[in-house]
Amino acid sequence: MVTVLKLGGSVITRKERPETVDERTLTEAADAVAAAVVGPDPATSDLVLVHGGGSFGHPHAKEHGVTTAEGTSDFRAAMDIHGAMLTLNEAVLSRLHDRNVPALPVHPLSAAARDEDGTLSYAVDTVETMLGEGFVPVLHGDGVVHAGEGVSVLSGDELVVRLAADLDADRVGLCSTVPGVLDLDGAVVPEIGAFEDVHDYLGGSDATDVTGGMAGKVRTLLETGVPAHVFGPDAIDEFLDGGSPGTRIDSR
Ligand SMILES: Nc1ncnc2c1ncn2[C@@H]1O[C@H](COP(=O)(O)OP(=O)(O)OP(=O)(O)O)[C@@H](O)[C@H]1O
Ligand SMILES: C=C(C)CCOP(=O)(O)O
Numbered sequence: 425m426v427t428v429l430k431l432g433g434s435v436i437t438r439k440e441r442p443e444t445v446d447e448r449t450l451t452e453a454a455d456a457v458a459a460a461v462v463g464p465d466p467a468t469s470d471l472v473l474v475h476g477g478g479s480f481g482h483p484h485a486k487e488h489g490v491t492t493a494e495g496t497s498d499f500r501a502a503m504d505i506h507g508a509m510l511t512l513n514e515a516v517l518s519r520l521h522d523r524n525v526p527a528l529p530v531h532p533l534s535a536a537a538r539d540e541d542g543t544l545s546y547a548v549d550t551v552e553t554m555l556g557e558g559f560v561p562v563l564h565g566d567g568v569v570h571a572g573e574g575v576s577v578l579s580g581d582e583l584v585v586r587l588a589a590d591l592d593a594d595r596v597g598l599c600s601t602v603p604g605v606l607d608l609d610g611a612v613v614p615e616i617g618a619f620e621d622v623h624d625y626l627g628g629s630d631a632t633d634v635t636g637g638m639a640g641k642v643r644t645l646l647e648t649g650v651p652a653h654v655f656g657p658d659a660i661d662e663f664l665d666g667g668s669p670g671t672r673i674d675s676r
Contacts, residue, residue, distance in 0.1 A: 426593040432600040433478025439631035458523035460664035476580040480508040495573030502575035532566040579635035585648040596652035603656040604670030646675040
């Protein structure tokens with residue numbers, strides 16, 4: 425059973441401070457992952473992790489005017505964005521390794537591409553083989569080579585839906601700062617089937633974010649038809665244990 429879990433960049437970093445990890449939430453997330461995958465009878469067998477950019481990738485992408493659609497031909501700009509994501513990825517990996525999670529990195533800048541229509545291809549064989557060998561692949565939002573654009577931004581959310589489709593994932597979870605998609609009264613919406621139902625109260629992100637915040641997340645999930653749960657950091661263990669926390673998004 426394949427599970428894809430995204431740790432939102434807003435969760436594991438401190439959005440008000442450039443390139444700063446949120447030690448408390450990253451530690452709690454690593455604890456929850458370790459509890460689910462380490463030991464003789466793990467609750468989750470084939471786990472793929474993806475993490476977002478938070479205060480690492482997004483400010484650099486913004487500074488260089490790079491989005492998911494508009495790229496840069498400047499290798500220094502591309503390396504600024506990628507370098508920040510590598511630093512964050514190292515921080516995530518080290519917390520997982522400290523807890524004996526057999527995590528291995530997959531860096532999308534070196535393993536993915538977009539064609540002129542924006543369609544993404546990436547080295548899914550690498551991820552599949554890692555799973556087959558008992559590792560936990562850890563991917564992340566990154567720069568991506570993009571035909572006609574140079575290097576554009578690849579959101580972790582986009583990676584999640586592609587991984588879910590290509591690996592035929594049984595469970596998909598996106599952990600963000602909020603306990604789910606919230607309505608105008610701040611209550612968690614239990615289920616979303618169509619963007620029109622929620623677009624009045626869906627916004628971007630409170631943080632610097634070039635990939636669309638919650639609105640971008642929900643749109644991507646609905647457009648690709650991948651059923652998923654959106655929940656907060658307190659619910660990672662519940663999700664990895666097979667529960668259905670937060671908002672369920674399913675357009676099928
Ligand atoms: N209706 C809504 N319900 C919940 N969150 C919302 C809503 N509208 C806007 N948001 C914002 O969307 C944010 C979540 O999107 P964001 O892209 O920041 O998440 P993330 O995946 O954790 O971060 P990153 O993109 O860095 O990986 C919330 O923190 C909140 O500020
Ligand atoms: C900004 C960069 C480089 C990554 C964005 O990934 P996301 O935070 O998952 O949207």
